Amino acid sequence: MKRFLVFLCLGLLSVTTQGVLTRIGLPSFLVPQVSLLIVVFLAFSDVSLSGCVMAFLLGLLMDLSSAVLVGPWAGAYVAVYGVLAALSHRLFIESALASMFITFVSVIGASIIFFMLGTEYSHASMGLALQVLGQAVMTAGLAPWALSLMTRRARRRSPIGVGRGAALSAV
Amino acid sequence: MAKESDGEMRVAGSDRAKVAVASFGLLCCSVLLTAYSSRNPWVARIGTAAISEVVSPLYAGVDSVVDGGESIWDRYFNVLAVAERNRELTERLERLEAERGAFDERLKENDRLRKLLDLGSIPELQGISASVIANEPSGWVKGIVLNKGRAQGVLEGMAVVHPRGVVGQVVSASANFSRVLLVTDHASGVDALVQDNRARGVVEGEGDSAAILNYVAKEYPVRVGDVIVTSGLDGVFPKGVIIGSVSQVSAESGTLLQKIAVRPAVDFSRLEEVIIVTGGQDKKDEAANMTKPLAQGAKERG
Secondary structure, eight states: OHHHHHHHHHHHHHHHHHHHHHHTTOOGGGOOOHHHHHHHHHHHHOOSHHHHHHHHHHHHHHHHTTTSOSSHHHHHHHHHHHHHHHHTTTOOTTSHHHHHHHHHHHHHHHHHHHHHHTTGGGGOOHHHHHHHHHHHHHHHHHHHHHHHHHHHHHHHHOTTOOTTOGGGGGO | OHHHHHHHHHHHHHHHHHHHHHHHHHHHHHHHHHHHHHHOTHHHHHHHHHHHHHHHHHHHHHHHHHHHHHHHHHHHTOHHHHHHHHHHHHHHHHHHHHHHHHHHHHHHHHHHHHHHTTOOOOOOOOEEEEEEEEEOSSSSSOEEEESOOGGGTOOTTOEEEETTEEEEEEEEEOSSOEEEEETTSTTOEEEEEETTTOOEEEEEEOSSSOEEEEEEETTSOOOTTOEEEEOSTTSSSOTTOEEEEEEEEEEOTTSSEEEEEEEESSOGGGOOEEEEEOSOGGGHHHHHHHHHHHHHHHHHHO
16 A cells, blocks of 8 residues: 555656646657656566556546546556566566666557557647657656666665566576 | 476466456556546546646646746846847837727727617626646646636636637636646637638647648638637637637648648747636627737738
8 A cells, every 4th residue: 555655656746747847848759758667667566466557547647637538648558567567577677778778669659559549640740759759768768767766765665576576587 | 496486487477467467457448438538528627626736736836946946047147138038028018008009099989889889898808817837747738737726716618818819728627726728739629710801710739839720611812921810609719819820821632621720829838827718708809809919910920
C-alpha cells in the first residue's frame, strides 16, 4: 500500500513537472514524458499484478489531466508495461545506453498506441511525428539518471533484491 | 543449484504470464473506457475536476515562483528589452485610444439607432478574468489550466476569450481551478464566419497554433488575410469575436469545398490572462464591437 502511494505521488509530481515545463515556454516536442519513465522503471523492478495496475493508474492520471478522453494514455502505458515486463529478464537496463534505447522505443510505442486509441491518427502529420521523436529523445536522455535514481532508492528500501532478483542477472 | 534456478525460472515465467494476461485485460478496459468517455464527457470532467484540486495548487505555486523570477529578471537585468517593449506598448496604447474615441461614437450612434428601431439596448459583456497557471502536461491535447473555478462562477461549456480573440472553451471546472480546451486542439470546433463575405464554416484545430476553416463552399471568394470571426450560432462563443486570419487557401479537387488554413489571432505560447465569458447570447454584439478595431488592424497586417 505504501509503495502504491509512493508511485501515485511520483505520478502526480511527473504530471505537474510536464505541465510546468510547457508553461515556462518549453516547446511541446522537448518536454520529456516523465511519467512514462516511471512505467519503464516499474516494468523492470516490479513485474507483478500490482505493477501492472500502477502502470494503468499512471496512464489514467495523464488522461485525467487533459479532460478530453479517459483511456488512451492508460492503454498506452499498460501496453508498454506489459511488453517491457515480458522482456525484462532479457534486457539489461542497468546500462545507460540500453536504458536510453528502451525508453526511446517505449515513448514512440506509447505515442503510437495513444494515437490509435484516441483516433488522433486521422490528424497525423510531419509536425506530430517530429513531436513524438523530440519527446522520445528528451525522455531517453533523462532515462539513465532517473532510472538509476529510482533503482538506488528501491534498493535502499529492500536490500535483498529488486524485481527480478540477483539470480536472474546470470541469464 | 540448477533445480532451484529452474524453479525460480518457472515461477518467474508464470508471473510474467499473469502480468501479460493482466496487461492485455487492462488494455481492453482502456479501449472500452476511451469509447465510453468519448460519448459521455462527464466521465472526463468529473475525474479531471478531482485531480485538478490536487495538482493545480502545485501549478499555481510553481507559476508564482516563475512569475517572480521573470519579474526580477525584467526589472533588474533585462532593462533594455523592457524599455523597448515599453515604447512599443505606449505607441500601441496611443493608437488604440484614438481608435477607441471613434469606436465610442459609433457605439453611441448604434444605441440611438437601435432605440429608434425599438431593437433594445446591448447589455454589458460579463466575464471573469483568470490567469493561466499551467498547460496540459502531455503536449498532445492543447489545453490550459486557469486559477478560477466553480467557486468564482466558472462552469463547463463557458467560452474563454482574450482581447486579441478566441482562446477556447472550459471543459472541466473544479472548486478553484478550471481546464480549457484551446481552439487549436483537434477536438475543438467553433462555428465561424469570414468577416467580409459572411461565408460560414467551422474552425477546427490542427494542433500547435494552427487551425482549419472547413465546410466553406468554393463559390465564396476567400483571400489570404481575411479575418475569421465567431458566428455565435454554436451557442458557446459570443458573436463577432476574432478567431484568426486566413493564411492559406486551396481548392480541394473533386469537392465543392475550399481548404482554408487559419492563423489564430491569439499567441497561445504567451497567454497570461484570459476572460471567461459568463454572460449569455445577448453579449455577442458587444464583443463584436469591442474587437472590430483589432480586426481592421489584423487585416492591414495580414
